[in-house]
Amino acid sequence: AQSVTQLGSHVSVSEGALVLLRCNYSSSVPPYLFWYVQYPNQGLQLLLKYTSAATLVKGINGFEAEFKKSETSFHLTKPSAHMSDAAEYFCAVTSSGGSYIPTFGRGTSLIVHP
Amino acid sequence: DAGVIQSPRHEVTEMGQEVTLRCKPISGHDYLFWYRQTMMRGLELLIYFNNNVPIDDSGMPEDRFSAKMPNASFSTLKIQPSEPRDSAVYFCASTNRLDNSPLHFGNGTRLTVT
Numbered sequence: 001a002q003s004v005t006q007l008g009s010h011v012s013v014s015e016g017a018l019v020l021l022r023c024n025y026s027s028s029v030p031p032y033l034f035w036y037v038q039y040p041n042q043g044l045q046l047l048l049k050y051t052s053a054a055t056l057v058k059g060i061n062g063f064e065a066e067f068k069k070s071e072t073s074f075h076l077t078k079p080s081a082h083m084s085d086a087a088e089y090f091c092a093v094t095s096s097g098g099s100y101i102p103t104f105g106r107g108t109s110l111i112v113h114p
Numbered sequence: 115d116a117g118v119i120q121s122p123r124h125e126v127t128e129m130g131q132e133v134t135l136r137c138k139p140i141s142g143h144d145y146l147f148w149y150r151q152t153m154m155r156g157l158e159l160l161i162y163f164n165n166n167v168p169i170d171d172s173g174m175p176e177d178r179f180s181a182k183m184p185n186a187s188f189s190t191l192k193i194q195p196s197e198p199r200d201s202a203v204y205f206c207a208s209t210n211r212l213d214n215s216p217l218h219f220g221n222g223t224r225l226t227v228t
Contacts, residue, residue: 032214043205043219051214090157100212106156
């Protein structure tokens with residue numbers, strides 16, 4: 001079985017501030033982890049993915065995420081928020097325990113204030 | 115690559131009417147997924163296909179919902195009869211393989227049932 005928990009349905013930051021979006025997963029076998037971004041009136045787009053090659057993963061638009069097995073976490077960060085980062089962010093997990101069908105978190109809405 | 119194409123983008127219908135949503139996956143992708151997104155439930159997997167064959171439809175809410183994939187380049191999701199609680203954004207997504215490959219989402223169909 002696999003599951004994903006995203007802490008905080010909304011995160012608000014000022015432009016230029018650090019962005020931290022939290023994701024914790026549960027999987028009985030080694031997982032693959034993904035972050036997707038959804039802009040208004042659009043579908044989800046891949047931001048980055050962890051596939052066991054490296055624990056620190058860099059994605060598009062300056063985002064990165066670190067896989068921490070001991071904490072079962074895959075938090076998403078960006079050093080300096082931009083107004084254009086305002087969107088909904090989804091964490092997802094796949095594993096052999098779930099037949100590699102993605103399980104998505106509930107999503108976190110990132111609000112960026114000028 | 116045109117990406118996953120969904121039509122229509124918006125659909126407004128009256129309760130009791132039949133609704134058909136359409137999806138064209140990315141060429142060469144063997145897996146196709148239908149999701150429903152609502153504020154209350156987040157992103158829900160309805161059904162997925164592999165090589166045009168439905169593999170898991172356990173997420174389909176009721177018999178009013180049905181999905182088909184007559185060929186590798188086309189799928190439909192039908193609701194008959196529609197009800198106000200079916201109002202949601204419906205997404206189609208495709209991928210060439212499971213495990214560490216991301217899903218590619220269409221821009222969704224926003225369904226409103228009055």
